[in-house]
Amino acid sequence: MFEVKHHDLLGRIGYIKTKTGTFETPALLPVVNPVQQIITPRELYEMGFRSVITNAYVLLRRKKKEAEEKGVHKLLDYPGVVMTDSGAYQLLVYGRVETTPEEVVEFQEKIGSDIAVILDVPTGFKVNRAKAEQTVEETLRRARELFLVKKKKKTLWVGPVQGGTWLDLVKRSAEEIAKLPFHMYALGSPTRVMEQYMFDLLVDMILTAKTCLPITKPFHLFGAGHPMMFPLAAALGCDTFDSASYAIYAKQRRYMYEGGTLRLEDLDYLPCSCPVCSKLSPEELREMPDEEAERNLARHNLYACLAEIRRVKQAIAEGRLWELLEARARTHPSMKSALAKLNKYVEIFERFTPLSKRRGLFFYDNFSLTRPEAERFRRRVKERFKPPREASILLLLPPVSSKPYTRNKKVRSVLSRLSRELGEDLGRVHLCIYTALGIVPLELDEVYPASQHEGPPFIDKELATRIANDIADYIGKAHYKAVLYHHDPSIEWGTTVYLAVLKTCLNKNLIFKATSMDEKPWSRQSVEELSKSVMELLNKIKEKT
Numbered sequence: 001m002f003e004v005k006h007h008d009l010l011g012r013i014g015y016i017k018t019k020t021g022t023f024e025t026p027a028l029l030p031v032v033n034p035v036q037q038i039i040t041p042r043e044l045y046e047m048g049f050r051s052v053i054t055n056a057y058v059l060l061r062r063k064k065k066e067a068e069e070k071g072v073h074k075l076l077d078y079p080g081v082v083m084t085d086s087g088a089y090q091l092l093v094y095g096r097v098e099t100t101p102e103e104v105v106e107f108q109e110k111i112g113s114d115i116a117v118i119l120d121v122p123t124g125f126k127v128n129r130a131k132a133e134q135t136v137e138e139t140l141r142r143a144r145e146l147f148l149v150k151k152k153k154k155t156l157w158v159g160p161v162q163g164g165t166w167l168d169l170v171k172r173s174a175e176e177i178a179k180l181p182f183h184m185y186a187l188g189s190p191t192r193v194m195e196q197y198m199f200d201l202l203v204d205m206i207l208t209a210k211t212c213l214p215i216t217k218p219f220h221l222f223g224a225g226h227p228m229m230f231p232l233a234a235a236l237g238c239d240t241f242d243s244a245s246y247a248i249y250a251k252q253r254r255y256m257y258e259g260g261t262l263r264l265e266d267l268d269y270l271p272c273s274c275p276v277c278s279k280l281s282p283e284e285l286r287e288m289p290d291e292e293a294e295r296n297l298a299r300h301n302l303y304a305c306l307a308e309i310r311r312v313k314q315a316i317a318e319g320r321l322w323e324l325l326e327a328r329a330r331t332h333p334s335m336k337s338a339l340a341k342l343n344k345y346v347e348i349f350e351r352f353t354p355l356s357k358r359r360g361l362f363f364y365d366n367f368s369l370t371r372p373e374a375e376r377f378r379r380r381v382k383e384r385f386k387p388p389r390e391a392s393i394l395l396l397l398p399p400v401s402s403k404p405y406t407r408n409k410k411v412r413s414v415l416s417r418l419s420r421e422l423g424e425d426l427g428r429v430h431l432c433i434y435t436a437l438g439i440v441p442l443e444l445d446e447v448y449p450a451s452q453h454e455g456p457p458f459i460d461k462e463l464a465t466r467i468a469n470d471i472a473d474y475i476g477k478a479h480y481k482a483v484l485y486h487h488d489p490s491i492e493w494g495t496t497v498y499l500a501v502l503k504t505c506l507n508k509n510l511i512f513k514a515t516s517m518d519e520k521p522w523s524r525q526s527v528e529e530l531s532k533s534v535m536e537l538l539n540k541i542k543e544k545t
């Protein structure tokens with residue numbers, strides 16, 4: 001029922017198969033108001049939305065007979081996939097609904113919903129623990145009951161996770177609901193958290209739920225309807241989202257784009273080329289009758305959502321979702337803090353990020369270097385790599401720009417010189433490069449992304465210290481007898497590495513030598529000096545033993 005084609009971070013491009021048809025994810029399901037529509041479901045389909053969501057509870061209360069007779073697809077005049085929500089939102093807003101969980105299940109089956117949601121009890125925002133616990137338990141009770149009540153096989157059922165901002169309750173809720181054979185799972189009541197831009201909390205909520213749920217099932221995020229949210233939501237493993245934002249914002253004369261929301265009154269230009277924005281100017285939009293402006297804004301907002309979803313998909317397919325996240329992190333400070341939060345879950349991301357990608361990685365700054373591929377490389381070197389047994393000297397070379405290192409002219413010049421001078425003793429020297437990724441032993445040159453990355457152009461003190469400490473740790477654990485550090489004055493942060501390595505060698509009683517601070521570390525003369533230093537060290541080691 002759910003097939004995944006590409007994945008990156010926790011995001012994936014997949015296909016959800018329903019009785020009406022199959023649709024591609026990540027997908028935004030626009031909310032269709034069953035009684036009043038600013039954009040008709042047919043128009044949504046024509047714009048490219050292959051799935052929508054509507055409210056079963058509103059239908060039940062206002063159009064029960066018609067919906068039961070015609071079915072929800074015909075009633076809405078929509079040929080795509082229809083998901084129905086259950087009234088949980090009304091429960092959250094009004095505190096009560098006039099129906100029962102059983103009736104909501106039966107009704108959704110009767111009207112032919114493709115994807116249906118049980119009448120869960122949303123935890124909401126800022127509720128005390130006792131209340132939150134109650135919503136979790138009651139939702140679980142209703143979730144279990146579903147499997148006694150439901151009759152139709154072809155309806156896909158969604159199991160909502162509750163608990164709100166109480167993460168331990170989210171965990172319990174997810175663990176328990178995961179035991180039930182739902183087709184999809186969802187995170188309930190995150191709307192207020194998103195409205196208040198508490199994206200870092202949202203990261204915790206989603207990942208707490210996700211890590212307890214079966215990864216092979218699609219995951220829905222209720223109420224995420226702003227394009228600025230999509231890359232993050234997708235990266236966290238949300239396959240579908242729904243929202244009425246396009247219409248709500250349009251009513252407030254607000255214009256959505258991937259970086260945020262602008263007021264129509266503030267717009268000098270329309271930064272978009274959708275069918276609406278290609279034809280109209282901001283003045284024309286402002287001067288239109290309210291309802292017409294609202295309709296046009298709603299259409300634009302939907303196009304803006306579609307465009308960002310496509311960008312997310314392309315990024316997943318290319319393995320560049322992290323880079324899209326980084327670009328979006330600059331649109332709002334709260335997005336940046338959400339991204340910083342991802343560090344806490346790096347192991348989870350690492351597990352689901354492909355081992356290698358079609359294209360190399362771009363590191364823009366320190367933050368880029370916390371992306372899962374970089375973390376994975378550093379960890380693997382740390383945990384799994386053992387230097388060759390006969391190696392007694394570590395030769396630390398500075399980073400060079402063209403990669404792979406083994407084919408780099410400068411590195412090759414060192415290798416061939418040493419090979420000439422040392423002959424069979426070459427095996428006693430272990431060549432490694434210190435890079436932004438940490439230490440790269442030449443034999444790991446082909447391990448992704450050692451040779452498949454660019455940048456960053458500048459490494460700050462904090463990162464330099466981290467890299468230096470990693471290298472020092474590595475030396476601390478290895479069995480070298482001597483370390484030779486080759487300096488490149490143009491690599492400023494090399495000094496930090498130099499100091500950390502020196503300290504470790506003193507502590508471990510290893511022989512340490514650094515080459516002179518020559519302006520041209522790769523000149524013929526420098527390479528000759530380097531080779532001489534290696535010989536000297538080999539002799540010293542011989543004397544010592």
Ligand SMILES: [Zn+2]
Nearest residue numbers: 272274277300
């Ligand atoms: Zn537009």
